[in-house]
Amino acid sequence: MTTFASSLKKEIARVARKELKDELGALRKASAGYRTEIAALKRQVRDLQVALRQTSRRADKVLKTVAPEAAAEAADAPRRGRRAVFSAERLKAQRERLGLTQKDMAAYLGTSTLSVWKWETGQVTPRARFLPAILSLRTTGKREVLEQLAKRAGGGAD
Structure with a gap:
């Protein structure tokens, strides 16, 4: 009985290899x-980049x-510089450096406390309209932020 089982296994393996051979041939041809096609597209992209530079x-x-x-004005404008990148850890560190709560930070930036929390935990990145204010926090002092918060709180009550 074992010879029958082993010969059956061998026959099944042989038939499976035969079936796969045809399918693999088609896949190799397509690949x-x-x-x-990819190589041709890469050459085309390279040629287009050269043409664009020229x-x-x-x-x-x-x-x-x-x-x-x-x-002259175009030459004075910076073409390539360092792009500011948002970092959740950096935002939290800036908020803590300024001694602000998430609620205060939200009031300063003009957004909700939930948004500030999501930004700090890295769940969400802020929209483009908030980035300048967030990036300006790097150079803003604690007194200046507290004064602006006081103005906004006082201006809203009038």
Whole structure:
């Protein structure tokens, strides 16, 4: 009986390999086609990037000859700089440094206490309209924030 079972196993394995061979051949063919298509797309992207750089350089030259004042202003504007990135830990540290509660921070930023809590726990990132105020906290002192909070609290009562 064991020879029958082992020969049955071998036969099943042989049939399974035969079936898989056809399917794997089709998959390999498709995969090779996809790889060539991806390579062609990468070449196309590289060529487009080169063309974009060349066009940008030509535009800068034309801008300098046509409107030198505008070119000077464009040169003065920072093209690439460090981009400010929001950090939940940094926001919490700033709030604690300023001695504010989440409620005070929410009043200062013009949002809800729940939003401040979600920002600090990293569940949500603030919308773009809040980022300048949050980033300005890095350079704002405790007295200045408390004065602004007092003004807002006093202005709202009038």
